[in-house]
Amino acid sequence: MNFATLALFLPACFALNMAPGPNNLLSISNATRYGYRTSCMAGIGRLLAFAVMIALASAGLAVVLQTSELIFYGIKLVGAAYLFYLGKL
Numbered sequence: 001m002n003f004a005t006l007a008l009f010l011p012a013c014f015a016l017n018m019a020p021g022p023n024n025l026l027s028i029s030n031a032t033r034y035g036y037r038t039s040c041m042a043g044i045g046r047l048l049a050f051a052v053m054i055a056l057a058s059a060g061l062a063v064v065l066q067t068s069e070l071i072f073y074g075i076k077l078v079g080a081a082y083l084f085y086l087g088k089l
Contacts, residue, residue, distance in 0.1 A: 023046050027039055043057070
């Protein structure tokens, strides 16, 4: 990936990660239930997870997922399980 593409890719990933979604709702839930410190620690964990996802995406994981239907299905199952977990909190 050249620098120009990366310069467009990273801000787009940042903007998508800041959009309201289940992670932001989890952060609000953590803050109201457990306090500011726990919410910040969970936020740092999500930030690290997003950094890993961005690194994998920029490294070409999308090509692997497009060629392997089984791996893609497994990742979808893990994502669905995560959303169910968030719903139980």
